[in-house]
Amino acid sequence: MLKPFLFLLASLLACSVANAQIFQRELGDFDLKLGTSPSRSMAQGLVKPSSTGSFHGGLDLSHDSGFYVGQWSPSVGLSPGNNLEVDSYVGFKQPFDHSLGYEVGMIHYSYPTVETLDSQEFFGGLTLLGSRFGAAFSNDPDKQNSTVFADLSGNQPFGIGVSMKYTTHQLNAPVSVEGGYVGSFTDWSVTLSRPFMGIDLDLIYSDSSLSGSDCSAYSGHNSQCDGLVTLKAQHAFY
Template structure:
């Protein structure tokens, strides 16, 4: 399945955060453990709509803005796929442009335990400003799809605080392929799809709780052709609880 979609979860930790552990005057360490009702990335389930466990850790330099990190999640693509773990490595540079404005540039390597043929890499640029995030992620490294295929994933999000300690986030993304990839019931094809998410979150008893509504504009037949199942691209509520250390 990862030949179709790649995670963007690692980008959630790129900006400096108040929960970072200060190792010394130069380095901070961010860590986050999560339990989710399912793992959705770019609108599509990575584990057949089943619960998932995730970990994200990032080491960052205060003086240079450079960072390295690792993200891992439980997955299940079905159809005899032996891989049950996604393991991603990323590195980048966080550049403050102005107050509340930051540019991130970096690279992600997506790997899959026991299925190295699905491994891919992606280059990204992300601009965060006043609660908005605008991101572009490009890859021409998709062995499972063929040497000629490439992808561009662009998305924008906005998060704001609302009454009673809640945060509200909305995100809209577009996944484009160089060549047509999705086939509908009438035989027509297209080279991309749209996906979106609305997320409500709140901190309670030291944990971060959230519920998201996630959906795509893929039909069941397009989803079946792309990832082998009809129900992993449709609308879903995703619940999660996280602990930041």
């Protein structure tokens, strides 16, 4: 992704995080989105940018053919303890009909202000009768990750949505733990979702193949190595 895009990201700093919004404009056959909220959930929900810094933003340019490019910065690096991260992506998304579609693409993660190696993630997704399925492979500086994802939104008994994610992590160098080494591990999560009085409720269970002292080697997607149950409530004000 070209460096001039970074100047567009910098222009978003004037926007308040509390009043995050997306500016959208049609440019011929192209659709441009610019804002402080992620405008795209790549791989049909498998890869979803998150806002981690006090200042963040990005842009997304898509064509009527289904081709898209964009750049998202979850942290511009102005706050203490946060480094500049720039996620550049390119992909193609196309529906066959109202019940079937697909998406493929790649994301490049870079950290211009620190001595951290860049990483890449290749992804693909399929939509079938309202449900979403995806897979991704990422090459991080310290490990390789293979992920599969399923969001069964097409069939919601009692109005409850179910999504699942399972990832295998292969470490480049085994990590020493008490009683041996850890060279690979897996983690997973299951999310139950249901709207209630304008609030999106998520009940999340996450776990990994590591436990006890082996958790010192954990560096996966979950916030905790051992089993964890989380209740999340979110309400959109605009």
